[in-house]
Amino acid sequence: MALHASTVVVPIDFSSASASAINTGLEIVENPSQLYLIHVMLPLETMSPGVLLGDVTDVSRTAKVTTALKKLAETHKATDAHLAVTIGTPGLEIADYAKREKADLIIIPSHGYHGLKRLFLGSVAERVLRHAPCRVLVLRRPD
Amino acid sequence: MLPLFFKLLFFVTFLCLTGHNAVALAQSPAPRSSNIEIDNGDLNKATESITASIDSQFGIIVENMANVLFWEPVKAVPIPLIVIILLCGSIFFTIYHNWLNIRGFKHAIDITRGRYDNPDDPGEISHFQALTSALSATVGLGNIAGVAVAIQTGGPGAVVWMMLIGLLGMTAKFNECTLAMVYRKVRPDGTVDGGPMHYLEIGLQERGFPFPVAKCFGLVFAIFCIGGSFGGGNMFQANQATSAVRGMIGDIPGLDLFFGGLLAFLVGLVIIGGIKRIGQVTEKIIPLMCGIYVLAGIIILILHANQIPEAAVLIVRSCVSPEAAYGGFIGVLVQGIRRAVFSNEAGVGSAAIAHAAAKTDEPVREGMVAMLGPFIDTVVICTMTALVVIVSGAYNTPEAGKGVEMTRWAFSETLSWFPTVLNISVFLFAYSTMISWSYYGEKAWQYIFGTTKKAIIIYRILFLGFIVLGAVASLENVITFSDLMILSMAFPNIIGGVILAPRVKVLLQDYWRRYKANEFTVYE
Numbered sequence: 001m002a003l004h005a006s007t008v009v010v011p012i013d014f015s016s017a018s019a020s021a022i023n024t025g026l027e028i029v030e031n032p033s034q035l036y037l038i039h040v041m042l043p044l045e046t047m048s049p050g051v052l053l054g055d056v057t058d059v060s061r062t063a064k065v066t067t068a069l070k071k072l073a074e075t076h077k078a079t080d081a082h083l084a085v086t087i088g089t090p091g092l093e094i095a096d097y098a099k100r101e102k103a104d105l106i107i108i109p110s111h112g113y114h115g116l117k118r119l120f121l122g123s124v125a126e127r128v129l130r131h132a133p134c135r136v137l138v139l140r141r142p143d
Numbered sequence: 144m145l146p147l148f149f150k151l152l153f154f155v156t157f158l159c160l161t162g163h164n165a166v167a168l169a170q171s172p173a174p175r176s177s178n179i180e181i182d183n184g185d186l187n188k189a190t191e192s193i194t195a196s197i198d199s200q201f202g203i204i205v206e207n208m209a210n211v212l213f214w215e216p217v218k219a220v221p222i223p224l225i226v227i228i229l230l231c232g233s234i235f236f237t238i239y240h241n242w243l244n245i246r247g248f249k250h251a252i253d254i255t256r257g258r259y260d261n262p263d264d265p266g267e268i269s270h271f272q273a274l275t276s277a278l279s280a281t282v283g284l285g286n287i288a289g290v291a292v293a294i295q296t297g298g299p300g301a302v303v304w305m306m307l308i309g310l311l312g313m314t315a316k317f318n319e320c321t322l323a324m325v326y327r328k329v330r331p332d333g334t335v336d337g338g339p340m341h342y343l344e345i346g347l348q349e350r351g352f353p354f355p356v357a358k359c360f361g362l363v364f365a366i367f368c369i370g371g372s373f374g375g376g377n378m379f380q381a382n383q384a385t386s387a388v389r390g391m392i393g394d395i396p397g398l399d400l401f402f403g404g405l406l407a408f409l410v411g412l413v414i415i416g417g418i419k420r421i422g423q424v425t426e427k428i429i430p431l432m433c434g435i436y437v438l439a440g441i442i443i444l445i446l447h448a449n450q451i452p453e454a455a456v457l458i459v460r461s462c463v464s465p466e467a468a469y470g471g472f473i474g475v476l477v478q479g480i481r482r483a484v485f486s487n488e489a490g491v492g493s494a495a496i497a498h499a500a501a502k503t504d505e506p507v508r509e510g511m512v513a514m515l516g517p518f519i520d521t522v523v524i525c526t527m528t529a530l531v532v533i534v535s536g537a538y539n540t541p542e543a544g545k546g547v548e549m550t551r552w553a554f555s556e557t558l559s560w561f562p563t564v565l566n567i568s569v570f571l572f573a574y575s576t577m578i579s580w581s582y583y584g585e586k587a588w589q590y591i592f593g594t595t596k597k598a599i600i601i602y603r604i605l606f607l608g609f610i611v612l613g614a615v616a617s618l619e620n621v622i623t624f625s626d627l628m629i630l631s632m633a634f635p636n637i638i639g640g641v642i643l644a645p646r647v648k649v650l651l652q653d654y655w656r657r658y659k660a661n662e663f664t665v666y667e
Contacts, residue, residue: 014331041332042594046419047582049276049500050267050334052426061332068331089595 003028003137005105009036009098011090011124012069017109021139022076025107032078038097039065040090058087091127099133106132109139197612201620208627221473225630226480229490232637233311236318239644240651244313244514250658251511259508260666265329266502270512273501277494277513279429280376280579281520283572284383284547285486287436287565290528291549294538297478299454300462302529304479305486309521312489313514318640321510321647322346323495324503337499338583339492339632340365340590343639350642360635361590364492367631368587369602371493374625375485376580377606378613381406382621383547384573385614387566390548403614407607409574414581414603425575432568433524439564440527443557447534454533484630486525487517491629492636496583507654510647581606 010025012018025035041061050056062085069083082101086093098106110125125138213223222230237244253259254270268276293301319339326345327337340361347357385402392398413422444451462475488494494516501509528550537543537553544552547569554561585602592598613621657663 039331041330042334043596043599044334045582045585046413046417047422047578047585048267048334049273049497049582051419052422052578053272053276054268054500054502056267056334061334065332 003105005029005103005135006034007036007101007103007105008034009038009094009101009103009106011094011106011108011128012037012039012072013090013124014039014068014072015109017139017141019072019076021107021109022072022078024137024139026076026078028105028107031080032073033080033082035078035081036084036097036101036103037069037073037078037081038084038086038094039069040093041065041085041087043087089127090124092131094124094128095131095133103134105135105137107137107139110141193615197616198620201616201624205620205623205627208631209623212627212630222477225633226477228637229480229484229630229633230308230311232490232633232641233308233315235641236314236644237311239648240314240317242314243317243511243651244310244518247317247511247514248518251514254508255512255515258665259505259663260502261504261664262502264502264504265333265335267333267335267500268502270501270503270509273498273509274512274515275426275430276500276579277497277516278433278519279426279575280493280497280583281486281488281516281576282429282433282524283576284380284569285482286520286524286528287550287569287572288383288547289482289486290525291532291537291546291553293478293482294529294532295545295549297475297482298461299458299529299533299538300460300475301479301482302458302526302533303462304476305483305525305529306522308480308483308489309487309517309525312483312487312517312521315490315637315640316487316494316517317510317514318644318647319490319492319495319636320498320513321506321650322640322643323499324501324506324509325646325650327499335500336586338496338586339636339639340368340587342495342643343635346643346646347639349646352642360639364632364635364639365587365590367628367634368493369584369591370628371491371625371632372580372584372587372606373609374621374628376493376584376629377577377609378616378621379625380573380576380580381610381613382616384570387547387551387569390551391563391566399615400611403611406574406577406614407610410577410581410610411603411607413578414606415600422578425571425578428571429575432571435564436568437524437527439554439558439561440531443531443554444527444534446557450534451530454530457533458529481626481630483521483525484633485626487520488629489517490637490640491632492640493580493583493629493632496586497579505654507647507650510651577610 005028008025008029010018010021012022022035022037026032029035044051044056044058044061048056065085066083069085073079073081073083084097086097094106094108106128108125108128110123129136129138212225215221216224216227255274257269257271260269290302290305293305297304322342323337323339326342327335328341329335343364344357344361347360348354381403384406385399388402389398409421412418463472484490494513498509498513501512503509532538532550532553535553535556537549537556540552542552543549551562551565554565581603584606585599588598588602592602
């Protein structure tokens with residue numbers, strides 16, 4: 001059965017897996033403008049050296065990620081895609097974004113760890129599944 | 144995802160294995176405080192009973208940990224295991240990297256001056272800022288109170304061993320900070336995550352160790368780092384800062400509790416309230432306070448210039464033929480090394496977390512900057528404190544007191560106004576060390592418990608709780624706990640660092656060849 005969706009959220013962590021999620025998204029939507037790419041940044045620690053001594057701010061971080069997102073969209077010929085950069089816990093932020101944009105599908109890659117790695121790394125995909133307001137397509141790791 | 148609860152359970156179980164009563168330690172302050180009979184109006188008695196019970200809980204942990212850390216493998220030469228690891232590790236790194244602490248010294252200064260700073264390199268802060276950040280965690284009470292403790296317990300000869308471990312520790316610091324740079328993770332937003340837990344986990348797997356073993360190294364380091372952030376990076380600081388305030392305004396009932404609460408509030412403003420301005424100002428004042436402290440020391444030494452040769456002879460003589468009162472040759476050696484490592488943290492791995500944030504694509508370059516840390520901290524500042532304590536005669540004057548009080552007495556002998564400056568310095572050093580260590584501890588906490596909001600806030604609240612605890616518990620076991628946790632970090636870090644040293648050596652040889660061939664772009 002073919003998968004149809006008109007508002008598709010794709011979380012981006014700039015790994016090769018998230019790049020292939022964009023490709024999957026492009027296969028599903030009719031127009032790249034129906035793609036919603038989001039990157040979630042972790043909150044800044046006020047006591048980190050970059051904040052106390054350097055010039056790291058939420059504004060500078062957002063600008064950097066937005067540029068990178070634009071570049072990524074361009075390489076996938078999806079310059080019309082909507083871009084969002086938020087701060088918080090990744091799984092929850094992705095689900096919230098999907099709610100805000102009234103998405104009907106979220107496409108997320110899973111790192112597919114097992115054993116101890118699974119135990120310690122946890123999964124953003126799992127958290128998205130628990131909180132998503134719509135269907136979620138989890139892409140398995142190729143191996 | 145593994146629920147936070149199970150991870151917390153794992154953490155507590157580990158602590159229980161190292162000290163039977165870790166759960167009681169974590170829980171004891173709250174339930175006991177509800178039993179305080181404040182109605183009687185005797186706040187001091189209530190505080191004393193709480194601190195006594197807390198101290199006894201720490202005693203259990205300290206005893207169990209000390210059994211391992213201070214186990215003496217060779218009975219004929221009673222040197223504790225951890226001191227052997229620290230000493231042998233530092234000697235190994237120095238020889239293995241071909242005396243980089245000496246041959247790379249000038250280049251390290253050039254890098255720190257910004258000669259090779261490329262603003263487009265990945266990272267958060269410049270080389271100079273990374274060094275300042277690491278120093279704000281290490282320069283502090285270890286240099287003021289720790290030196291006095293070393294001389295008090297190990298005699299003047301301990302200074303020689305402090306200096307020696309300071310010099311050798313430079314290469315240990317180089318090794319760990321280079322590794323932190325190699326295995327750091329630069330996020331898409333430009334922020335950086337690095338430190339021993341990461342290089343131990345990834346690096347050891349690269350060297351052929353299975354994932355569970357590599358992860359175990361990372362986890363053990365992270366657990367001790369969290370302990371260190373509650374101990375030496377927190378309680379010890381709060382404890383000595385309170386002691387400094389008490390020395391300034393006298394022993395007022397309830398002062399410890401009030402001051403501990405105030406300190407926790409001020410730290411909380413930065414780490415929970417997110418008011419970065421306070422932290423920024425403190426970080427900028429610290430180099431100034433260091434400057435004032437060193438300047439005052441130099442003035443005293445100039446005024447006592449004629450006594451310096453005598454002091455030097457005393458230090459060298461008591462180092463090679465120490466008095467039995469200080470535990471003989473080995474006793475002096477052990478004290479010197481313990482206090483030096485507590486002060487400069489070389490081999491401990493903590494500073495690697497700060498240095499990992501440096502803006503450079505050359506890991507070796509930041510490692511060389513990090514080398515200057517133990518030099519400034521121990522060889523310059525600790526030695527200066529030691530000379531002042533010795534030339535003033537404070538070390539053999541009983542009324543001079545102990546720890547920070549002895550140093551205060553030594554300085555005030557010549558500069559009567561200095562105690563006020565010293566008290567302010569102690570407060571600021573303690574404050575900045577706590578802020579820096581809260582970052583180290585949180586990074587280690589995130590490594591185990593993840594980066595969720597809930598996990599992070601639990602750590603920050605615990606951290607603030609330990610500040611109050613440190614301020615009220617002016618007791619021996621708390622200080623020893625601080626020591627043990629920081630020293631314990633050296634176990635996984637040095638063993639892992641030795642296993643990973645060949646990777647650093649390859650990078651160093653390549654870097655040094657390009658440096659000698661003038662291949663680097665100079666930006667200054």
